[in-house]
Structure formats: structure tokens, C-alpha cells
Amino acid sequence: MGKLRQEDHSRLSNTFIYPHNSTTKPRRQNLLTYWFSKPFRLMIISLRKLRGKPEVISRGIAVGVFAGCFPFLGFQSILGIILATLVRGSKLSAIAGTWISNPLTYVPIFFLNFKVGQWLLGGETSFNPDSTDSLESFLALGPKLVITLIVGCFVVGAISGILSYFASLYILKRSRRSKIKR
Secondary structure: OOOOOHHHHHHHHHHHHOOOOOOOOOOHHHHHHHHHHHHHHHHHHHHHHOOOOHHHHHHHHHHHHHHHOOOOOOOHHHHHHHHHHHHOOOHHHHHHHHHHOOOOOHHHHHHHHHHHHHHHHOOOOOOOHHHOOOHHHHHHHHHHHHHHHHHHHHHHHHHHHHHHHHHHHHHHHHHHHHHHHO
């Protein structure tokens, strides 16, 4: 194969770090924007490569996002596949939709779901570790906390699923139209 020249090695590393359409190094702000937007760009590229009708793929994404809003860690993908089967959506895109909740987003999503559940149920269910004197007092809070969280998950998941359906349908139809024009 041969050795890479020094210029080739630096060019290869630059294409890994910087956007491919840029010949100059971007400013720091652009570099941060590039790295934070990379997962979204990769997801859109992946969606464009999926085969099938845009409606089927979008239904899969929608039920995947819905399932991803629930706190069933490890079972969200299974729930997404089951729901995708019920609505005749893409199972692969349903699995991808569940990735909305990952180790970086668990806490904000579940906090939002809990607050929405509190708002809808009208109760002030709060968990304060100092107020639980014993295991019995903690277990007494359990059902109320779980019901509040599940109600919030259902509402936030439904809204997120509907929004993701229309957003992914728009993106898929637009990208396929532009592909046909080319």
C-alpha cells in the first residue's frame, strides 16, 4: 500500500475534524456547531437511505419517539417495534426514534415528563430524600410518583411523536424530491 505522505495524513485528519465542504479551518464557534449538529445530520442521512414509503418510515419514527419518552430503559426499542408493527410503520426507524432518550437526555426528558404529569394531575408530588424517614414512607410515595411520571410520559410522548411524524415526513419527501430532480 505504501506510506502516507505527511500532507496526506494531515489532510485525512482535517477531513475528520472539519466539515468536508470547507478547505479552510473554521472558527471555533463553527467547529462547535459542526460537532453538535453532526448527530442530526447523520440521522437525516440515515433516514434518506432507508427504503420504503416516507409515510411508513415517518410512522416508525413517530412511535419510536413516543416509546423513547417512557422510562422503560432497555425496553424502549421493544416497545417501539411492537408499536411500529401495530401502526404498520418501519421497525428500523422505530428503533432509531427511541434514541431520543440516551444517557445524555434521560434526566431532562424524565424531569420534563414528571413536571407535565404534575401539572396535568394537579398535585404537588415531590420527592425529597430528607423527608423520607424510612423505607415505608418512601414506598408510600412510589405509586404517586410512578403515575405522575407515566401520565407525563404519555402526553409528552404523544406530542413529540406527532411532531416527529410531520417533521420526518417533510424531510423525507423533500429529500426524495430533490433526489428525483438530480
